[in-house]
Amino acid sequence: MLKIENIKKTFNKGEVTEKEVIKDLSMTIKDGDFITVIGGNGAGKSTLLNLIAGSLSLDSGKIILDDKDISALKEYERAAFISRVFQDPLSGTCPDLTLAENLSLAKRRGKRHTLKKGITRQEKAEYRELLASLGLDLEGRLDDKVGVLSGGKRQAFTVVMATLVTPKLLLLDEATAALDPKTSKVVLELIEKIVKHDHITTFMITHDMQDALDHGDRLIMMDEGDIILDIAKEEKAKMSINDLLIHFEKASGHRLKSDSLLLS
Amino acid sequence: MEAILVSAIAQGLLWSILGMGIHVSYRILDISDLTAEGSFTLGAASFASLVVSGVPAALALVVAIAFGALSGLVTGLLHTKLSIPILLSSILSMTGLYSINLRIMGKANIPLSGETTLLTYIADALSLARDRDAAIILGIVAIVIIILFMVWLFNTEFGYTIVATGSNDKMIRANGVNSDVTKIAGLMIANALIALAGALVAQYNGYADVGMGIGAIVIGLASVIIGEVIFKRKTLLLSLLGIVCGSIIYRLLVALVINTDFISANDIRLFTAIAVAIAIFIANKDIFKRKVHKDA
Ligand SMILES: Nc1ncnc2c1ncn2[C@@H]1O[C@H](COP(=O)(O)OP(=O)(O)O)[C@@H](O)[C@H]1O
Numbered sequence: 001m002l003k004i005e006n007i008k009k010t011f012n013k014g015e016v017t018e019k020e021v022i023k024d025l026s027m028t029i030k031d032g033d034f035i036t037v038i039g040g041n042g043a044g045k046s047t048l049l050n051l052i053a054g055s056l057s058l059d060s061g062k063i064i065l066d067d068k069d070i071s072a073l074k075e076y077e078r079a080a081f082i083s084r085v086f087q088d089p090l091s092g093t094c095p096d097l098t099l100a101e102n103l104s105l106a107k108r109r110g111k112r113h114t115l116k117k118g119i120t121r122q123e124k125a126e127y128r129e130l131l132a133s134l135g136l137d138l139e140g141r142l143d144d145k146v147g148v149l150s151g152g153k154r155q156a157f158t159v160v161m162a163t164l165v166t167p168k169l170l171l172l173d174e175a176t177a178a179l180d181p182k183t184s185k186v187v188l189e190l191i192e193k194i195v196k197h198d199h200i201t202t203f204m205i206t207h208d209m210q211d212a213l214d215h216g217d218r219l220i221m222m223d224e225g226d227i228i229l230d231i232a233k234e235e236k237a238k239m240s241i242n243d244l245l246i247h248f249e250k251a252s253g254h255r256l257k258s259d260s261l262l263l264s
Numbered sequence: 265m266e267a268i269l270v271s272a273i274a275q276g277l278l279w280s281i282l283g284m285g286i287h288v289s290y291r292i293l294d295i296s297d298l299t300a301e302g303s304f305t306l307g308a309a310s311f312a313s314l315v316v317s318g319v320p321a322a323l324a325l326v327v328a329i330a331f332g333a334l335s336g337l338v339t340g341l342l343h344t345k346l347s348i349p350i351l352l353s354s355i356l357s358m359t360g361l362y363s364i365n366l367r368i369m370g371k372a373n374i375p376l377s378g379e380t381t382l383l384t385y386i387a388d389a390l391s392l393a394r395d396r397d398a399a400i401i402l403g404i405v406a407i408v409i410i411i412l413f414m415v416w417l418f419n420t421e422f423g424y425t426i427v428a429t430g431s432n433d434k435m436i437r438a439n440g441v442n443s444d445v446t447k448i449a450g451l452m453i454a455n456a457l458i459a460l461a462g463a464l465v466a467q468y469n470g471y472a473d474v475g476m477g478i479g480a481i482v483i484g485l486a487s488v489i490i491g492e493v494i495f496k497r498k499t500l501l502l503s504l505l506g507i508v509c510g511s512i513i514y515r516l517l518v519a520l521v522i523n524t525d526f527i528s529a530n531d532i533r534l535f536t537a538i539a540v541a542i543a544i545f546i547a548n549k550d551i552f553k554r555k556v557h558k559d560a
């Protein structure tokens with residue numbers, strides 16, 4: 001269980017450009033929750049995710065994972081139990097290493113990287129089997145450098161890396177936004193499949209309202225650095241995009257700028 | 265002509281180790297580490313002063329390598345712990361090393377004539393008449409050991425983390441690796457190799473000189489880039505072999521240029537700088553393109 005308690009984040013404190021981005025936000029993520037997160041541009045979604053991952057530091061408040069306060073842990077220390085997929089398909093993998101070598105890195109996430117041989121024959125067989133079972137057509141390319149993969153394949157591969165060792169929490173920040181609709185669908189289905197199969201607690205930011213409705217079992221809407229709506233599974237299942245927009249207007253007191261979200 | 269060729273091969277082999285060090289920082293870590301100018305001299309200075317004070321050459325070489333690694337450690341700590349940009353961190357190291365090198369040597373130049381070095385040892389053991397032949401053997405032995413070491417290291421779990429740090433340090437942190445540690449490790453390996461090159465070159469030249477590191481980066485880069493033109497950076501092994509070829513070709517070019525009437529030995533660094541600038545300009549269209557979408 002992840003507990004976020006009264007966290008705050010202001011950028012450029014004391015300068016003219018000072019911006020309070022996360023304002024006293026609290027929430028609880030239960031084990032196995034698959035949360036989709038939506039909100040306008042600049043609502044603070046990515047900042048919240050970066051605070052959870054530790055790539056940004058908190059101004060105040062606490063983040064508690066399984067009764068352990070992780071607020072002071074560095075990003076790479078939190079990576080032992082939190083994994084993430086970035087929006088940019090190029091960000092999650094190392095182009096100069098092969099697929100097998102990247103998987104080897106991911107397999108040791110949060111463990112020591114020793115001077116032992118990076119990949120054993122047995123591991124390679126495991127990787128081949130895993131990739132084959134996911135139907136990504138990547139099992140024959142274990143010895144190719146990741147840099148030669150297309151953006152969509154690379155992002156799908158990033159999802160595989162992020163979940164190779166089941167994390168306590170999977171963070172996805174608009175992971176499919178940079179992909180064309182068809183590839184985006186493939187990657188989303190892959191995420192859905194792995195998350196369901198391994199019961200991974202997931203926090204998925206998306207700019208696509210339909211995706212937010214179609215996936216996950218809890219929907220959160222952010223506005224101006226706070227959570228303004230938190231919709232449980234049953235209610236979410238009955239909602240349409242229009243309902244969401246109406247809810248948003250009520251809760252935030254303003255209309256959602258239509259250019260900041262994908263409405264269909 | 266044969267003499268020119270043989271001496272280019274001998275020098276090329278020894279200097280190629282500098283290129284391999286530059287490859288680690290410039291290519292694998294993807295950072296511009298200027299420590300090389302100081303660590304190359306550091307290797308030569310510590311080796312020479314130990315040997316003239318009676319320390320066996322093999323031990324002196326090990327110390328030189330360790331000092332090189334230490335200089336990489338200092339640059340790495342300045343960069344990661346004090347958040348000083350790498351260019352400035354390495355300039356600070358390089359500047360500090362100038363004084364340290366003078367301290368180690370006690371004077372600006374230490375001749376090695378009459379001392380037992382690895383080179384004279386090999387020459388005696390194999391009864392070779394010329395130092396050049398011994399240098400070729402020494403160079404080949406050193407290169408084989410380094411290549412075996414590098415190929416082994418960069419196929420370990422830890423080796424992967426260094427490579428990944430260079431191409432995407434956001435990713436490597438997300439995978440639970442402290443990229444400060446991998447950067448420092450890479451800088452230590454790079455400068456250990458560069459100091460080793462300095463110690464070997466000092467033996468070939470017959471002296472260590474406080475100014476011998478000037479231009480080291482550009483000379484190392486020249487061999488790296490010529491190597492990439494030949495082998496296109498397909499695998500680490502090919503890159504390293506390419507650097508060896510590149511370094512020999514560079515020495516040949518230098519020998520040919522020096523033999524012309526209007527260029528003297530003093531002009532070599534200018535010649536090299538211009539040649540590297542042109543090579544990078546040409547290669548930019550091809551080899552360097554890949555770097556564009558890095559860490560976007
Ligand atoms: N490193 C930063 N420095 C200053 N301002 C930032 C920084 N990161 C984000 N912001 C600002 O914080 C606000 C929220 O950003 P973000 O969390 O990226 O929003 P979202 O992901 O919901 O679009 C935006 O106004 C953005 O400009």
Ligand SMILES: [Mg+2]
Pocket residue numbers: 045046047
């Ligand atoms: Mg965002």
